[in-house]
Amino acid sequence: MMSDTWKGKDIAAAQRLVVDGELAALKQSRALWMLFRALDVFAVDLVEAEYAKIIDIGCGCGHYGWALESLYFPRVHYWGVDFSEAMIDQARDLHPAGRFCCCDFYAIQDLWRYEIVMTSQCIEYLEEPLEGLSWLLAQADRVILHKIRLTSGPSKKVTEPTYCGETADVLLWNMDEILRLASQLHSVQIFPWPSRKIVTLALRRRD
Numbered sequence: 001m002m003s004d005t006w007k008g009k010d011i012a013a014a015q016r017l018v019v020d021g022e023l024a025a026l027k028q029s030r031a032l033w034m035l036f037r038a039l040d041v042f043a044v045d046l047v048e049a050e051y052a053k054i055i056d057i058g059c060g061c062g063h064y065g066w067a068l069e070s071l072y073f074p075r076v077h078y079w080g081v082d083f084s085e086a087m088i089d090q091a092r093d094l095h096p097a098g099r100f101c102c103c104d105f106y107a108i109q110d111l112w113r114y115e116i117v118m119t120s121q122c123i124e125y126l127e128e129p130l131e132g133l134s135w136l137l138a139q140a141d142r143v144i145l146h147k148i149r150l151t152s153g154p155s156k157k158v159t160e161p162t163y164c165g166e167t168a169d170v171l172l173w174n175m176d177e178i179l180r181l182a183s184q185l186h187s188v189q190i191f192p193w194p195s196r197k198i199v200t201l202a203l204r205r206r207d
């Protein structure tokens, strides 16, 4: 009988495998989950307006674009910018329908055209992260600073291995310093991550 089908050990074990896979994926994609949460709260008016243009500065492989357009299609339109041709090649491969541009982000002249400017783990790798952030904030009305890594002392650069084992300098932000800078022009909404050492910040220019 059909109802007995569900009572076997094998089917329970098989379902457990599926569920384990789903739970593992959920844990791994905390960055996506936090981004969706910030966007839901912060930009609900734009997303409901059915046409929000989002630009992702330092988009890497463009996975946020793939995820955002999958979840919010057709209400969100995504552009990714990265100065690495290899990253943009990967992004086009992952998200063939996406719009990507290979350039230094300082070369973007029209950030004001996008309803949301987001960036994740890019500004902190610049030689002058504070300068980069100030430049970004001066031009954009709504900004999502995603996956900001914090330190309890003053902001400081640390040297860390990259994906390939080479090293890169990355800035860990002091929360008060970044809030002081960000709140000069914008009101700031904080989305703490479970670890508390990472936050996503949503900034909206004050009228």
Ligand SMILES: C[S@@+](CC[C@H](N)C(=O)[O-])C[C@H]1O[C@@H](n2cnc3c(N)ncnc32)[C@H](O)[C@@H]1O
Binding pocket: 057, 058, 059, 060, 061, 081, 082, 083, 084, 087, 103, 104, 105, 106, 119, 120, 121, 122, 125, 126
């Ligand atoms: C650590 S990766 C982060 C990628 C992706 N945003 C993420 O969160 O997974 C940093 C990315 O920023 C890009 N990047 C660094 N400086 C940049 C610049 N001045 N203009 C454009 N892209 C830049 C790098 O090429 C790299 O793809």
